[in-house]
Amino acid sequence: MRRIVLFISVSFCFVQVNYGQFIFPKSIEREHPRLISSKVSKEDILQNIENSKDVKQSYEAIKSKISKYVVQYKTDPEWLSSRFQMYWNSHATDVYVDGEFYSHAKGKAPVPTVRFTGQRDYVTDYKTPSLEDLKPYFEDDRGLFLQHKKTKTWEWVKPSKTGRIIENTNEKIMRIARDAALVYFIEGDADYAKLATHLFDVYMQGLYYRNEPIDMQKGNVQNIIGLTSFQVIKENIVDELTQCYDFLYHYIQKEHKSENEIYATSLKKLAEIIIKNGVPDNNWNLHQANFVIQIALVLDEDKTYADGKGCQYYLNRVFNESEARQWSVKDVLDYGYNQDNGVWNESSSYALSVAKGYTHLARTLQNALDIDVIQFMPVIPEAVAVMPQYLYPNNYIVAFGDSHYGPLETEPFLDLVANAQQFNNREQEETFTALLYMLQDKNEGEHKRNEKNSIHDILHNTKVHLDESIAPANKGDFMTTSFYAPTVSWVAMRNGLSSKHGLMVSQVGSLGNHAHSNGIAMELYGKNYVLAPEGGRGSSYFRPDYKDYYSQFPAHNTVSVNGKSQYNKMRSYYPFEVKRLYPASERKTGYYPNINFSDIYFNEPSTNSDQNRVMSIVRTGETSGYYIDVFRSKQNEGKDEYHDYFYHNLGQELKLTSENGALLNLVESSKLTSKAGNIKAYDYLWDEVSTKTNNTLNATYNLSIEGEEQVHMNMWMQGNENREIFKVKSPPSEAFRHGMIPKNIEEAPLLTTVVRQYGEAWNRPFVAIYEPSTTSEPSTIKQVDTFGSPSNKSFVGLKIESLQDKTDIVFSSDVISKYAFQNINFNGTFGMVTSEENKTTLFLGAGKFIEKDGFSIQILGKKSGAATLVYGDNMQLTCDDVMLLTIPDTYKKGEVVLTFGFKQLRGERLKMNGKNVVNFKVPAMNFQEVSIGLK
Numbered sequence: 001m002r003r004i005v006l007f008i009s010v011s012f013c014f015v016q017v018n019y020g021q022f023i024f025p026k027s028i029e030r031e032h033p034r035l036i037s038s039k040v041s042k043e044d045i046l047q048n049i050e051n052s053k054d055v056k057q058s059y060e061a062i063k064s065k066i067s068k069y070v071v072q073y074k075t076d077p078e079w080l081s082s083r084f085q086m087y088w089n090s091h092a093t094d095v096y097v098d099g100e101f102y103s104h105a106k107g108k109a110p111v112p113t114v115r116f117t118g119q120r121d122y123v124t125d126y127k128t129p130s131l132e133d134l135k136p137y138f139e140d141d142r143g144l145f146l147q148h149k150k151t152k153t154w155e156w157v158k159p160s161k162t163g164r165i166i167e168n169t170n171e172k173i174m175r176i177a178r179d180a181a182l183v184y185f186i187e188g189d190a191d192y193a194k195l196a197t198h199l200f201d202v203y204m205q206g207l208y209y210r211n212e213p214i215d216m217q218k219g220n221v222q223n224i225i226g227l228t229s230f231q232v233i234k235e236n237i238v239d240e241l242t243q244c245y246d247f248l249y250h251y252i253q254k255e256h257k258s259e260n261e262i263y264a265t266s267l268k269k270l271a272e273i274i275i276k277n278g279v280p281d282n283n284w285n286l287h288q289a290n291f292v293i294q295i296a297l298v299l300d301e302d303k304t305y306a307d308g309k310g311c312q313y314y315l316n317r318v319f320n321e322s323e324a325r326q327w328s329v330k331d332v333l334d335y336g337y338n339q340d341n342g343v344w345n346e347s348s349s350y351a352l353s354v355a356k357g358y359t360h361l362a363r364t365l366q367n368a369l370d371i372d373v374i375q376f377m378p379v380i381p382e383a384v385a386v387m388p389q390y391l392y393p394n395n396y397i398v399a400f401g402d403s404h405y406g407p408l409e410t411e412p413f414l415d416l417v418a419n420a421q422q423f424n425n426r427e428q429e430e431t432f433t434a435l436l437y438m439l440q441d442k443n444e445g446e447h448k449r450n451e452k453n454s455i456h457d458i459l460h461n462t463k464v465h466l467d468e469s470i471a472p473a474n475k476g477d478f479m480t481t482s483f484y485a486p487t488v489s490w491v492a493m494r495n496g497l498s499s500k501h502g503l504m505v506s507q508v509g510s511l512g513n514h515a516h517s518n519g520i521a522m523e524l525y526g527k528n529y530v531l532a533p534e535g536g537r538g539s540s541y542f543r544p545d546y547k548d549y550y551s552q553f554p555a556h557n558t559v560s561v562n563g564k565s566q567y568n569k570m571r572s573y574y575p576f577e578v579k580r581l582y583p584a585s586e587r588k589t590g591y592y593p594n595i596n597f598s599d600i601y602f603n604e605p606s607t608n609s610d611q612n613r614v615m616s617i618v619r620t621g622e623t624s625g626y627y628i629d630v631f632r633s634k635q636n637e638g639k640d641e642y643h644d645y646f647y648h649n650l651g652q653e654l655k656l657t658s659e660n661g662a663l664l665n666l667v668e669s670s671k672l673t674s675k676a677g678n679i680k681a682y683d684y685l686w687d688e689v690s691t692k693t694n695n696t697l698n699a700t701y702n703l704s705i706e707g708e709e710q711v712h713m714n715m716w717m718q719g720n721e722n723r724e725i726f727k728v729k730s731p732p733s734e735a736f737r738h739g740m741i742p743k744n745i746e747e748a749p750l751l752t753t754v755v756r757q758y759g760e761a762w763n764r765p766f767v768a769i770y771e772p773s774t775t776s777e778p779s780t781i782k783q784v785d786t787f788g789s790p791s792n793k794s795f796v797g798l799k800i801e802s803l804q805d806k807t808d809i810v811f812s813s814d815v816i817s818k819y820a821f822q823n824i825n826f827n828g829t830f831g832m833v834t835s836e837e838n839k840t841t842l843f844l845g846a847g848k849f850i851e852k853d854g855f856s857i858q859i860l861g862k863k864s865g866a867a868t869l870v871y872g873d874n875m876q877l878t879c880d881d882v883m884l885l886t887i888p889d890t891y892k893k894g895e896v897v898l899t900f901g902f903k904q905l906r907g908e909r910l911k912m913n914g915k916n917v918v919n920f921k922v923p924a925m926n927f928q929e930v931s932i933g934l935k
Contacts, residue, residue: 021330022319022376024312027301030369032249033185034297035242037367037461045186048458058454059186066179066192073195080195081202082136084173085115085166089139095213099221100230100542101160109209112202115139116213117159117167120221120230121542124163125149134169167229167237173199174240181247193251200244201259207266212273223325224277224284232274233287241267242294249298264299271295271314280327281335282513283350286357288326289318293361297368319373333358333379341586342382343485345512347401348390351488352409355383359415367461372423374416381428384412385435388478389485389492392525393502395439399523399735400490400508401515402537402551402570405530406738410436414464421464430470437472476588481596484585488512489575491585493596495617495625499528503617503625503772509576509602510567517569520576520602520613521556524627526772527711529740531703532557532649533750536734541570545684550734552681554646559633559766561607562641563678576602580830580846582866584880590926592868592878594619597628597830597845609635610762614812614830616845620802624780626771630796630812634762643761644672647753647768648730649701649713650741654751656727659696666691666727672754685728685752695719696784701751705742709775716784717755718767718796726754762814763793769800780804789819797821809833816847816864825851828864839872854888854915868927878927887932889916894934900925907932 030038048055069080082088093107100120118124126146135145142156144165159166177199184193207227215222226232245252245263252260271292278284296314304310322328327335336345336354344351362374374380387408390397396405413432420429457463475497483492489509496502504525510518514537524532535555538546551569553560567574580599583591597616604611616628633643656664666689672682699715729749736746757764767786773779780802787797797819798810811819811831818827828847834840842857844850844867849858859865860882867879877885877900885898889909896907896918907918918932 022316022373024315024319024371025369026312028311028369032298033243033246034368035246035294035364036459038370039367039461040459042186045455045458049186049455052454054454055458058456061453062179062455063183066176066183066195069176070180070191070195073198074191077198079136080131080173080176081199083131083134083138083169084199084202084206085138085169086112086202086206087115087139088112088137091209093209094211097213097215097221097225097230098160099215099217099219103160103216107211109206111205111209113210114170114203114206114228115166117164117229118144118162119160119164121540122164123540123543124161124165126157126162126165128165128168128172131172164229164234167234170203170228171237171240174203174237174244177203178240178244178247181244184251185247190251193248193255196244196248197252197256200241200248200263201256203241204263204266205259207269208262212276222277224279226277227270227273232278232291233284235270235274235291238270238274238291238294241270242298246298264305267295267299268309268314275317275323275326278325280322280325281332282346283354283357285327285332285336286354286361289329290357290361290364292318292326293364297364329373329377333377337379337383338485338487339379339382341485342379342384342386343487343490344383345487347403347488347512347514348398348490349403349406350401350514351383352387352390352397355380355387356409356412359384359412359419363415363418366419366422370422372419374419375423375425381416381431384416384432385478387412388435388439388475389480389483391479392504392530393494393497394499394525394528394740396530396738396740398490398492398506399530399534399536400488400506400521401512401534402541403514403534404536404735404737405533405740408439410439413439414462417466418464429467431473433466433470434473435478436466437470438475438478480586480588481591481593482581482583482585482587482598484578484581486575486578488515491578491581491598491600493581493598493615493617495593495596495619501527501623503619503627505596505598505615505617505627507576507598507600507613507615509574509600510569510572511575513571515569515572516551516556517565517567517572518553518556519558519560519565519604520600520611520631521558522613522615522629523557524713524770524772526713526770527774527777529650529703529711531651531701531711531713531772532647532770533733534735535648535731535750536736538734545731548680549684549731552679554644554679554681554685555648555730557647559611559631559761560644560646560679561604561609561611561633561635562639563644563676563682564607565604565609566679566681567604567606574602574605576600580866582845590878590928592841592843592870592927594834594841595832595843595845599830599846604633607635608637609633612762612814616810616830616832618800618808618832620780620806621804623777624771624773626769626781626800628798628810628812629768629770630765631768632762632765632794632814634760640760642759643757643766645755645757645761645766645768647715647755648733648750649703649752650733650745651701651703651711651713651751652745652748653700653702653704654727654753655700655702656725656753657698657700658693659698661698664691664693664697664725666725669726671724671756672726672728685730685754687729688726689728690724690726692724693719694721694723697725697755699753703745705745712773712779714771714773714779714781715753716769716781718786720757720764722758722764724756724758726756728752728754765794765796767796767798769798787821789813789817792817792819795819805837807835809835823852825849825856836872839870842869844868851886854886854917856884856886858884858886860884860921875930875932876927877922877925877930879922879924881924883922885920885922886912886917887920889918891918891934896932897935898922898930898932900928900930904935906935 092105180196302310489511538550614630669690701713789795796812827849830845865881870876
C-alpha cells in the first residue's frame, strides 16, 4: 500500500495527516491564553473597549459584577471562597452514590475537597441560594439548608433531593474567578489576579484529592459519572476552570509556580474521567471531546510533564484514539452520521446541536492553533447543508423525539464560512454564505455567533464578514419536497414553502437516540403553525411525566394496539419501512407538484402488530390543500381487542359533529385509563367523554391567537362498525419553547380526539382527511364520500369534492390489485384521479395502471412505479420508469407522434375494448408539457 502523507503549514504549528489520522505538532508555540482567537491581541481588545460603545458596556458590566469581590478580598479574603460547596470539615476523598442519588462520602484529605452534587436530575423543589444566603464553610450531616420554591420556607434537605444546586453553586463562584482573570489579562491589575488565583487554588486543591465516585448499585451510573457531576457531559465547570487558568497562566507561573503541578494534575484528572466514562456513540462523545480539548489547549507541551501527558497527548486521544466510552472523532462521525445525506442518528434538536458542536469544535482549534480540521471531517459540511431539511415553512424545525420547535441556528453556517475564509476554500464559502442569505436577510455583510456579550465577540473573533456578491441559495435546493432519513427513521413531505400556505407532514418511527415509543407518529402543519404537534420530552428525563407519558404512544399522533403499545424509549431500535415515497427523497425537479404521498410499514414490537400508514398532501389551490391519512393496524396473532387512533391539535375549542353537522352526544367515560387495562400514559388524559357510533365523524379544532385571524383544523373521518369516539384533553406539548405560539397557548392542554376501533383495524382502517383553514381562507372541501372493493376489505376509496368544482378520486390498497370506480380503472396501491372543469389528472403514485375516459398510463417494468398524466387544453406527463401511454384515437389519417423537448415518439394505432386508441412507449421522463398530433 502506498503511504500518503499530507503536510499543511500554519502560523504556529503544522498538522500532519497520515492514513486519515490527525498528527499534532511536536512543539506548541502559541502563547497563553489559547482559548481566545490567535488573531486577537491585548492591544486589539483595549482598542475595542476604548472605541466601541457596545464592547465597553459589555466589558464594564462584567467588571462591575466582580469588582466588589475584589475589594472585599482585601479585607476578607475567604468570604467568597468559603461559599464553595466543599467537604470543609470531613475532607472526604471518596464519594458514594446510590444510582442517580448522592449517598455519602468518606476518607480524609489534608485539605477541604470538592463536594459532589446531589442528584442526576436537574429538577428540584428548592431554589439555588444566592451567594449572600450561603453559610461559610458549610458542611452539615443534615444536608443543605434551602428555600422551597412554593412554600418559600427554609428547611433542611438531603442532598439527594437538591438537583444540581451544589455543582451550580460552585460553577457560579468559578465564573467570578474566570471573569476576574479576564480583567487581569486585559488590564494587568494584580488585585483581580489575586482573587481569581485564590478561588482557583481552593477549588483545584480540593479536586486534587478527590477520587472518582462509586455507584453502590454497580449500575450504568458508574459508566457515565464525572468527578463533580453525575454525568461527564455536565462537567460544565471545565469551561470556567480552563478559561481561568488560561488567563492566569503567566501570573501563576510567576507567583504560584509550586502549585502549578497540582493544577495541571487536577485538570488531567478531570480529562481522564471524562474520557473513561460517558457514551461513545451519540452527542455525549462530542460534549466529552469539547471538554477534553479545552483542557488540552491550556496544558503545556507533552515534554513538560513527567507522565508525558500534555496538550498534544490529549488532542491525540480525542481525535485519533477510540476507547470504550470515548471514540475518536473520525470513528464517531463515521458511525453516527449517514454519510450520504449528513443526518445524525438522534432526534432533530440533538442532531442539529451536534453539527453545531462539531463546527464550534473545529473553530476552537483553528482559532487556537490555526489548524483546519474541517477538511478531515467531510461529513460536517454535509450535516450543516442538510439543516434546512428539518424546517417547516415557518422556519421552525420539526420536533420528533426529545426535541423542541425552534428557529434554525446560524452559528454552524458562520463557522464554516469563517473556516473557508481562513483556509481559502472559496467553494465552501460560497455554499454556506448563500445558505445564510437564504435563511436570513443580508445585513451589512457582517454576522456573528450568538455570544452572550460583545467582549466575548472580540475575544473569540466571532464576527464573520460575508461576501455580499454571493446570491442567496434557492430554497428548493435545500428544502426538498420529500426527504427520508433512514438514520432516524424520519420522513418529511412538503408542498409549498410559503409560511401561510405551505403544507408539510413529518413522520417518524423509533430509531436512534432520544427517540420515543410512538409507532408511526406524525406532525401536521398549516397556516403558519404546527397544528398537530409532537409532545416533546416533558419536564425532565428523570421525571414520571417523561417516562410515563411524553415518551409513550398516547402523547403522539399515532395508533396504539390494545392499549398496550410500549417499547424502548430514549435509545430505540424500531425503524419503519418506507415502501413508497413520492416524489423520491431529495428529488428537486421533474415530479408532479400537486400531490405528495408516503406508504410506510411498521411492526409494533410490544404487541407484534402490523401497522401501515399511507399519507398524502393534495394541493387544491395556491392557498389551499388537505392531508389524507389512512392508518391500518392489526395484531398478528389475531388478539385484537381494540386499536386507538390518537390525534392532538393546538387550540381552545374542539367540536365533534356528525356528517349532518349535529353535535355528538358525548357522555362521561373512564375507559382511557390504566385501571381499564391500558398503559399508564392513558392516565394523563382527562375530561374524558365519548360516544359509540358507526357514522362519519367531523371535527373542528379552533385556534385563536390575539391579533390574528382564527385558524382551524378541519377533520373528516370515515365511520366504521364498532367504533367509539373520545374527546379528551391531554398535557401541553413541551416541544413549544421558542416563540412559535404565545406562552398561554404553549401551556394550554392539547385538544385531543381518540378514535377506538374495537377488533382489528386493518380491514376497517382509520381514514381521515385534514384541511387547515382560516377565517379569510375557509375550508374548500364540501363533500367526502367513500367506496370499497368486494375483493379487498382493507381497500380505501375516497371521493373528495371541493368548492372549486374539483373532484379527487383516491385509491389506497395494502396490496397491488385491480380496482374500479365509476369510469376509472386502477391497479396499484395508491392512485388518484382529479377532475376539473378544463382538465383531468391521472396520478399513479404506486402501481401498474390507471385509466379514465380512454386515457391511461401503464408501467411496463416488473415493479410498480409512479407516473402522471394531465390532459385537457394541453397535456403534461411524467414517469419514473418506462411506461405505456394510451390516448383515444381522434386522428383519421397519418402517423401520430408525441413530442416533448427535442424528442418525438411514434404512436401505434390499436383497437382496445372495442375502441380505437394510440399507444406510446414512453421512457422515464421529468414532468413536462407534451404535444400529440399528426406528423
